[in-house]
Amino acid sequence: MTSKTSSERSPRSADVSRRGFVGGLSAGLVGVAASEVARAETLADVPDRAPGADLSAHSERSRFAKLDRIPEATPGKRNIDPSDAINSKTPHQKLVGNITPTDLHYERSHSGVPDIDPAQHRLLVHGMVQKPLVFSVEDLKRMPSVTRIVFIECTGNGWENWKKADPDLTVQNTHGLVSTNEWTGVPLKFLIDLVAKDKGSTWMLAEGGDGAGVDRSIPLTEEIVNEAFIAYGQNGEPLRPAHGFPMRLVMPGFEGNLNIKWLRRLKFGNAPWMTRWETARYTQLLANGKAMQFQLRMETNSVITQPSGTMQIQPGYNRISGLAWSGHGKIAKVEISTDGARTWKQAQLAQPVLSKAQVRFQMDWDWDGKPTRIVSRSTDEQGNVQPDRQSFIAAMGTNALFHYNAQQTWSIDETGRVRNVLA
């Protein structure tokens, strides 16, 4: 994957070298891209046109496009048997734009993916309410709906780099636990009104229908009541089983774990339940041994996806591109440094920039061929700036495990090899 390919690519114009670079972006495709370049060196080499395959009910990816998530476990536990995996990561190094393809949206579960027949699925809404109600999937689909593009991020995103940086990690390894999809469903507020929630209820328990019955306490702040929804649609189709089919909670901007999948119960109360997932898990151990609890919002974050870990670049023109997101709202700006965080330039953002959704950024770069480090930092509309590694670790220590949002640095050596480093 990281072998030098310059000999295979030698004679070419500026145009071709750009294509070579683009090919090099997809670490897994380097070989394919290089041979394509070689084979189509003149237009005469481009294969003749011919009638193609029959139309089909379901379209698959090109056999030349190799895109896969990778199942992994806790930091350092990679290349494992899928039965030992606890998450599956999005290949950001091979993706473009803002939206994650549905089948490549990251996945995290605590008892596998249940096989739920929607006809037999029910949502119970009860507790401090006037009218406890039971809803079917069809009931939800008949209600007024909202559609919104948001990121969902596992609090473990970035956790490979807390203590050390393995130089051979890709951005999929380091940042593959965040994705952005369009979700469709019923506003939580609508259900709250249907069951006539008591005014005194300030917290809600959301529980999944998976083997673990994953459950989290959710504070009913104005923001959450206004923005949370119970989704049955994902990028225009029913939810995929891995993402909660037939219904899940979507909590824009908040911990992935709060976006309860296979949702089967909402209970209204007036204090948190202190479930396993908000005590033993998803709390952040600080240097003094105390753990930060209820750090529910996902932070201001960004990462350069091209070029990124294990890629190989050439001197001259390079396009830097990546993704930025914030649980506080819209990304206001992304800055990129190509000299190890000494000087910064503002990147272009793909419009429109949406609140609590990932946005693609990019910038032109002329690499002089000297070893350097590239890094991005985002700022959101509330003025939150993504912290540098040093001040981040000073505040959180190295044991927190969750909520890592320090700036990601990639080092580039004199051969153009891109590696994961701490700063």
Add this chain to the structure above:
Amino acid sequence: MFSHDKMILAGILTFGLLAAPALAFDFGRPATPAEIKLWDIDVGPDGKGLPDGSGTAVQGKQIFADNCAACHGDNGQGGIKDRLAGGQGTLASNMPVKTVGSFWPYATTLFDYIHRAMPYPTPGSLSTDETYAVTAYILSLNGIVPADGKVDKESLPKIRMPNRDGFVPQPEFDPAKLFRRK
């Protein structure tokens, strides 16, 4: 965000209109107390939701050996899955070991979690008494209840876990302050 919402909302809030457009009750059906009871399994830190019944650590030892040790190790340590005992005093070190004994702030959470999620292959297969017993056993492995100790819905919420004061709320969502105003 959308206009029907407000219409229906108004219909629900104004009792006089409830029967008229019949919008509200077009959605879903009332939940019966019996079926709510079936699903209402959550347990709070004050013990609310804990069922009747009890179990001892002695009983729990055998239940653990039969149902849990294959993954969690004979004494809740050294298994292929999460370690459940030990680790006290490691939280501020460079190699923190988080277990029920070293990290969990509430004993009620242990009952709730085992009841809903364990044993991993067959959650819900233990009876209430067995769940109490295995809870008592894991607590005894951590020196939190004596080896011949017993737990039930009265005693479990009164247990003071070693790391009870080990958590600091993130200020934005501090439960003690969040809904104080107004």
